[in-house]
């Protein structure tokens with residue numbers, strides 16, 4: 001007898017309800033991480049069976065066969081076959097099938113049987129099957145397949161009781177794994193297995209005379225060549241409104257709260273503790289605060305994404321956007337994550353988890369930071385209002401608005417270009433995944449699973465804010481605060497810090513793109529978050545008054561910089577990897593530093609080249 | 625883009641699913657992935673199609689079409705719906 005917990009794994013085709021089963025088995029006791037070194041989500045959780053066995057469950061990536069066509073499917077295959085380093089082979093495989101749609105899953109079941117490991121077939125969504133009048137002869141099916149079968153309703157309270165009972169019964173006996181007979185199936189094997197599956201279905205399943213037409217009726221509007229796009233646009237519009245307007249009060253509350261907390265610490269501490277005071281107020285609290293303010297946006301974005309996913313709309317959005325996104329080498333599903341990146345790249349990158357294919361997901365992660373996030377807006381507005389006259393061009397268009405639009409357009413265009421280039425250079429030796437995707441029947445979203453999903457995402461984000469991101473913030477504070485200014489020194493303290501030294505050292509490098517040392521210094525705290533650069537410029541140019549001083553900063557800059565420098569800085573902000581949190585999230589999401597470094601370097605190179613061209617062109621045109 | 629479909633057609637009644645219009649209803653006769661506009665190798669494409677249920681004898685119906693060049697298409701294959709591009713659907717011979 002061992003006391004170690006027993007390991008279950010959920011295997012099955014996409015959309016059969018694995019994640020819903022996982023949620024109802026484990027509740028909120030889940031851990032979402034990545035498999036080591038790869039961009040594939042690993043969901044594990046634990047629970048105790050009615051008879052008191054402690055069990056861990058793994059929600060494996062959905063797959064139609066064990067062939068391993070993509071890195072995520074390879075993970076499923078390797079775990080099932082017991083080949084995955086650091087992942088023990090499951091004691092019991094729960095093969096999850098959608099009872100209303102057995103064809104593809106049964107073929108997978110036949111393939112899994114060849115692996116020879118203990119397994120049980122779970123006929124999920126039996127509620128829908130019953131409602132539609134599908135009847136299944138379970139005894140006969142169990143006989144034909146030679147497997148225990150249990151039915152479940154993953155989304156209903158008590159819907160997994162039978163599954164738990166049978167799992168206990170199953171685990172009470174000892175099971176020997178037979179030797180694996182599995183070999184990579186050939187086309188002939190697949191066809192033979194499909195024929196066998198179809199034979200069994202014909203023998204045990206009676207279909208209703210009247211098929212379900214609701215999904216089809218909804219689709220005839222939602223997938224309509226014109227109305228479909230209109231509906232998609234409306235959904236996105238509502239989502240955007242929500243992200244920007246609903247989140248606003250909560251974000252302001254958080255940011256005011258952190259500011260007040262910082263001020264409180266400032267006031268409570270004796271002034272002689274200057275350094276500790278500054279660390280707590282400017283390093284710790286404002287550092288963590290500047291990341292946590294994004295929590296409301298993250299919650300709202302995920303609320304929408306999970307709702308749409310659960311409803312079955314995500315696959316439809318991918319269908320509608322496929323040709324448009326496909327031209328740039330992106331998957332249709334990349335659309336929503338990229339859109340979310342207009343709010344902030346962090347939830348956008350986290351949302352790429354809806355893309356199953358690892359390469360498509362990586363490409364999307366690479367370009368997400370090029371979307372104009374809301375943190376760029378303060379920098380853009382500062383420079384535009386200081387340098388671009390608010391004149392009207394072409395009769396109706398405001399020039400400032402036009403420049404703003406141009407900055408957004410430049411971000412989008414460059415993202416699509418980078419994606420096309422990445423597809424060409426990085427993935428050239430791999431066959432791209434073609435667009436081929438099951439459109440599941442529409443389902444009513446379940447509050448509970450949405451709540452669990454949003455909660456795990458929020459937890460993941462806060463954990464990151466508390467670890468990697470926090471340490472970066474502390475580092476940036478350190479650079480901007482040490483060494484301290486000598487007694488009686490003139491000018492702001494930051495001018496004596498490491499940040500200033502680095503700024504001065506960088507200045508020769510940045511001169512060709514028109515940046516002076518003050519800009520170079522401001523870019524360093526600006527790594528904490530893009531908008532911090534505005535306040536940092538104020539500090540460097542000794543302007544008192546924090547955020548409210550933006551107008552004053554603009555006036556000073558308009559005197560000190562040439563238009564060429566200002567334009568160059570604007571262009572820099574389109575491309576530059578000026579956000580430590582985004583880089584930290586990329587590292588987490590891709591399971592290693594490699595893609596973070598790639599993103600950092602390519603964005604830096606783009607920024608430098610683009611700013612260089614802008615600056616020199618502007619000078620040649622005589623824009624001073 | 626999509627290759628020349630006529631070269632490997634042996635029966636005038638047979639058409640490629642990739643050419644069919646919305647509303648088309650038919651039955652799969654066989655798969656022929658040799659001449660398509662797909663980026664996949666013929667063998668890989670055929671394997672994937674089989675995995676999504678495109679096997680001989682299955683009933684297919686084109687339910688929906690995309691906006692740009694009526695691509696991709698949503699196909700009812702027996703009782704499931706699969707979305708795919710026309711270039712991949714070229715490998716499915718139907719009657």
Ligand SMILES: Nc1nc2c(ncn2[C@@H]2O[C@H](COP(=O)(O)OP(=O)(O)O)[C@@H](O)[C@H]2O)c(=O)[nH]1
Pocket residue numbers: 012013014015016017018019020021062124125126127128152153154155156309310311312443444445446449
């Ligand atoms: N009515 C009903 N809906 C279910 C059941 N199980 C899952 N669903 C729904 O089916 C959809 C897909 O489920 P999900 O767990 O994401 O599938 P996965 O892709 O296998 O992880 C979701 O909208 C679920 O709410 C069930 O037993 N009954």
Ligand SMILES: [Mg+2]
Pocket residue numbers: 018019020
């Ligand atoms: Mg899932």
